[in-house]
Amino acid sequence: xxxxxxxxxxxxxxxxxxxxxxxxxxxxxxxxxxxxxxxxxxxxxxxxxxxxxxxxxxxxxxxxxxxxxxxxxxxxxxxxxxxxxxxxxxxxxxxxxxxxxxxxxxxxxxxxxxxxxxxxxxxxxxxxxxxxxxxxxxxxxxxxxxxxxxxxxxxxxxxxxxxxxxxxxxxxxxxxxxxxxxxxxxxxxxxxxxxxxxxxxxxxxxxxxxxxxxxxxxxxxxxxxxxxxxxxxxxxxxxxxxxxxxxxxxxxxxxxxxxxxxxxxxxxxxxxxxxxxxxxxxx
Amino acid sequence: xxxxxxxxxxxxxxxxxxxxxxxxxxxxxxxxxxxxxxxxxxxxxxxxxxxxxxxxxxxxxxxxxxxxxxxx
Numbered sequence: 001x002x003x004x005x006x007x008x009x010x011x012x013x014x015x016x017x018x019x020x021x022x023x024x025x026x027x028x029x030x031x032x033x034x035x036x037x038x039x040x041x042x043x044x045x046x047x048x049x050x051x052x053x054x055x056x057x058x059x060x061x062x063x064x065x066x067x068x069x070x071x072x073x074x075x076x077x078x079x080x081x082x083x084x085x086x087x088x089x090x091x092x093x094x095x096x097x098x099x100x101x102x103x104x105x106x107x108x109x110x111x112x113x114x115x116x117x118x119x120x121x122x123x124x125x126x127x128x129x130x131x132x133x134x135x136x137x138x139x140x141x142x143x144x145x146x147x148x149x150x151x152x153x154x155x156x157x158x159x160x161x162x163x164x165x166x167x168x169x170x171x172x173x174x175x176x177x178x179x180x181x182x183x184x185x186x187x188x189x190x191x192x193x194x195x196x197x198x199x200x201x202x203x204x205x206x207x208x209x210x211x212x213x214x215x216x217x218x219x220x221x222x223x224x225x226x227x228x229x230x231x232x233x234x235x236x237x238x239x240x241x242x243x244x245x246x247x248x249x250x251x252x253x254x255x256x257x258x259x260x261x262x263x264x265x266x267x268x269x270x271x272x273x274x275x276x277x278x279x280x281x282x283x
Numbered sequence: 284x285x286x287x288x289x290x291x292x293x294x295x296x297x298x299x300x301x302x303x304x305x306x307x308x309x310x311x312x313x314x315x316x317x318x319x320x321x322x323x324x325x326x327x328x329x330x331x332x333x334x335x336x337x338x339x340x341x342x343x344x345x346x347x348x349x350x351x352x353x354x355x
Binding site for chain 1 (some may be wrong): 334335338339341342345348349353354
């Protein structure tokens, strides 16, 4: 059935009228360009590599930072300040925020670059010709591919487990999930408390599922928003001429930034939950 | 009924998820406006929190949207 849809889309390209840009609605999986050894190269993989190149260039640039900043360095420093303030405002504790900023800040920079890269003029105009003569955009937005967002979310949650084990000790961290200790302690006190702690034991088991659900919700949220925006842009470009899609594409800047902020805010909350609670905010 | 018709009906039913999201977002924005009305000084900090909350509420609709695209 997918074949039919593609053919139908291809016919529509020829009938598009003046100023109406009728394109194929992007499919949910990125078009595959070919294989290099065991690695399959899809169009979003190319974008991820481009982002990596951008980050290498940024790293070289940042390592040459001077005491008297250039204009570019001022922009980067302002960005760092904004991100650091944002993370500190979520964590609410400067000491703990310091631990979180390097990892989460890097994540935020990556996401903002990945979300906004397709909006850069010119990036969307690179095409390659597929095996059946169809035009495939070379740089598909990295976050509009579920593989990218799932990889990011998986990495985040796996790292959270290790940070939790490092901060609270392996036994201490795992006792949140398998609460045998609490059950024993409860039964020593009284029978009633023991029964309550058995409920706690099952809640702890549910927590394991909630860790997996975190991966899915983080990745699906980012992917869904970015992909839906791309699909709607294509539909609007076909339905209206220039004015309405332009406003919607401007909306895309907001969507990209807000979604990366949401992703990062959630990661910060997860991170601050696994850090050791100390002093007055222990509860 | 052909299988294709069933897919289209299922796609239409995916859109029902919008009801809950609309209620949630309306409630969220309404409450934020109420809070700003009572204490206009905290508008700056509330607004960003509201945007994050709205984006999180949207997630439910986004899940439905993913199901929508996965159908057919």
